[in-house]
Amino acid sequence: MTARLNIVVLGKQGAGKGTQSQRLAERYELAHISTGDILRAAVQAGTPLGREVKSVLDTGRLVTDDLVNQLVEERLKEPDAAKGCVLDGFPRTIGQAEALEQLLASDGVKLCLSIELPDELVLQRLSARRVCQECGTTYQDTDVAAISGTCEVCGGDVVQRSDDQPEAIKKRLENFERDTVPLLSFYESRGLLVSVNGDQSMDQVTAAIEAVLHARGLG
Numbered sequence: 606m607t608a609r610l611n612i613v614v615l616g617k618q619g620a621g622k623g624t625q626s627q628r629l630a631e632r633y634e635l636a637h638i639s640t641g642d643i644l645r646a647a648v649q650a651g652t653p654l655g656r657e658v659k660s661v662l663d664t665g666r667l668v669t670d671d672l673v674n675q676l677v678e679e680r681l682k683e684p685d686a687a688k689g690c691v692l693d694g695f696p697r698t699i700g701q702a703e704a705l706e707q708l709l710a711s712d713g714v715k716l717c718l719s720i721e722l723p724d725e726l727v728l729q730r731l732s733a734r735r736v737c738q739e740c741g742t743t744y745q746d747t748d749v750a751a752i753s754g755t756c757e758v759c760g761g762d763v764v765q766r767s768d769d770q771p772e773a774i775k776k777r778l779e780n781f782e783r784d785t786v787p788l789l790s791f792y793e794s795r796g797l798l799v800s801v802n803g804d805q806s807m808d809q810v811t812a813a814i815e816a817v818l819h820a821r822g823l824g
């Protein structure tokens with residue numbers, strides 16, 4: 606069996622992590638694993654997990670390492686992860702990064718992409734972000750779907766995420782500094798970290814990422 610291609614995508618919220626992870630997963634037939642999406646879906650569905658984490662998500666704090674590590678462990682067993690995965694929003698802490706090394710065993714993480722964006726642009730982007738509650742399609746506040754409140758893809762409700770409110774954004778940026786910045790050193794020391802400028806169009810960021818994979822003989 607060929608080694609699996611496991612890629613970690615790091616970046617502040619609003620840096621384009623979700624879109625780029627989705628594109629990477631489609632292009633290389635990898636599982637797109639977004640812990641934020643899994644947790645939000647649980648909240649939306651009102652499952653026991655969802656009830657447990659709702660208030661944590663609403664205020665932009667982090668759920669416990671044990672809980673997300675377990676979610677990722679289960680998700681990695683699904684068939685679409687056979688060729689590898691793109692991890693979006695996980696790991697968020699060194700504890701999670703260490704757990705991930707255990708979970709992926711010999712295949713390991715092959716690349717860690719850091720999509721860089723200054724805080725002012727994060728605030729601008731997140732304040733304007735609207736999302737379909739049903740299918741997760743994102744819009745800008747000026748888009749027709751955001752103004753009408755109806756998703757163009759599935760007809761679901763288009764809303765502002767509770768954690769895209771200014772106070773929660775601030776909290777999430779603080780979380781990023783405290784918990785995620787050390788991860789950059791973690792992956793850098795393993796020779797796996799590559800930074801990509803997030804202040805360009807989505808297609809330009811995608812092209813930059815593909816160039817990185819190509820240069821590293823991964824794509």
Ligand code: AMP
Pocket residue numbers: 618640641642644661662665666667668669670673693694695696697701768777
């Ligand atoms: P995201 O969509 O990645 O911004 O995640 C939304 C929220 O889900 C975060 O603000 C956290 O409350 C929670 N969350 C997502 N991923 C993780 C993780 N790896 N560790 C802890 N909490 C997480």
